[in-house]
Amino acid sequence: MKYILYVWLCLLFMGCQNTLELIKLSGPVFGTSYNIQYYDQKSRDFTKDIDSLFKEINNSMSNYQENSKISKLNRNENYSLDNYFITVFNASKKIYRETEGVFDPTIGSLVNFWNFGSETNTKAIDSSSIDSLMRFVGFNKVTLHNNKVVKPNQGYLDFNAIAKGYGIDVIAEFLLAKDISNFLVEIGGEIRVSGNNLNKEAHWKIGIQNPDFNGESSYNKVISLQNESMATSGVYRKFKTDSLGNRYAHIINTKTGYPAKTNILSVSVIANNCMLADGYATALQAMDLEHIKQFLARKKQLKAYVIFENYMKQIEVLSFNGFPIE
Numbered sequence: 001m002k003y004i005l006y007v008w009l010c011l012l013f014m015g016c017q018n019t020l021e022l023i024k025l026s027g028p029v030f031g032t033s034y035n036i037q038y039y040d041q042k043s044r045d046f047t048k049d050i051d052s053l054f055k056e057i058n059n060s061m062s063n064y065q066e067n068s069k070i071s072k073l074n075r076n077e078n079y080s081l082d083n084y085f086i087t088v089f090n091a092s093k094k095i096y097r098e099t100e101g102v103f104d105p106t107i108g109s110l111v112n113f114w115n116f117g118s119e120t121n122t123k124a125i126d127s128s129s130i131d132s133l134m135r136f137v138g139f140n141k142v143t144l145h146n147n148k149v150v151k152p153n154q155g156y157l158d159f160n161a162i163a164k165g166y167g168i169d170v171i172a173e174f175l176l177a178k179d180i181s182n183f184l185v186e187i188g189g190e191i192r193v194s195g196n197n198l199n200k201e202a203h204w205k206i207g208i209q210n211p212d213f214n215g216e217s218s219y220n221k222v223i224s225l226q227n228e229s230m231a232t233s234g235v236y237r238k239f240k241t242d243s244l245g246n247r248y249a250h251i252i253n254t255k256t257g258y259p260a261k262t263n264i265l266s267v268s269v270i271a272n273n274c275m276l277a278d279g280y281a282t283a284l285q286a287m288d289l290e291h292i293k294q295f296l297a298r299k300k301q302l303k304a305y306v307i308f309e310n311y312m313k314q315i316e317v318l319s320f321n322g323f324p325i326e
Helices: 002-017 047-061 069-074 083-098 105-113 127-134 160-177 274-285 289-298
Strands: 021-029 032-040 143-145 148-150 183-187 190-194 204-209 219-225 229-234 239-241 247-252 259-261 264-271 303-309 315-320
Touching: 021 047, 032 047, 032 160, 047 069, 047 083, 047 160, 083 143, 083 160, 083 274, 105 127, 105 160, 105 247, 160 183, 160 190, 160 229, 160 274, 190 204, 190 274, 204 229, 204 264, 219 229, 229 274, 264 274, 264 289, 274 289, 274 303, 289 303, 289 315
Parallel strands: none
Antiparallel strands: 021 032, 032 183, 143 148, 183 190, 190 229, 204 219, 229 264, 239 247, 247 259, 264 303, 303 315
């Protein structure tokens, strides 16, 4: 009897030791907010570590911080690059080449000129000013050599279209290094998940928002993700409208320097990491529907979900490359 009781107590103790607690963390970051959920049997709170990592990323690539590495680079001041910057630079170069310049971090000066970016423009918007800024657009004019960026003096880099996704990857890799295998990391709607939602004994459920121009929030689709990332780029939050009611995206056309007139309302991309999902979602959002179809026919590894308006102003959806539809 004593032996049986001893075995029972040991099993009970081991069961307690293996109990995984759901930890939830949240806070402001990158001009938006983060929400992180993870299961940890040690009940560890990583808030300080995570905030420190976010600070390092901001110090590297935030155009909103005057003394960040990228801000100093854009002012042609002395700076020293880090692995964060180099990783995002190389990924941006890859997407730039694959999209034939549709994704281009050197468009940042035009983003600011149209008052969509980190700097406020009080000058009149005219074609001559746009033409002048366009002379320095083109990521092919920028190279990385001996850990230094070589660019035109008036060139301007902006990684906002990909850095948020990369920030998610940095936190995800941190959690994995702490032997946490079931988690969800979300920043401003971009997401990376690992393992499962253990409370619900299911994959993580992720919602894709409807493009509601009135600011309301509703879901067009809810999907399941496991060990994947998803990023969404949309034009229904930041856009301009002309006198005819045409909407122009906050994403600038890298060939013209003007905001893109588009019927693509949002693009959601699933990829292995969130940096690539974020970058490709931005690139696809800047394309028309036919070019999206052609690009995704070549990039079978990217799963995508496109919400768009047809010629009757009715909302339609298309999914590509096995995007999960439930």
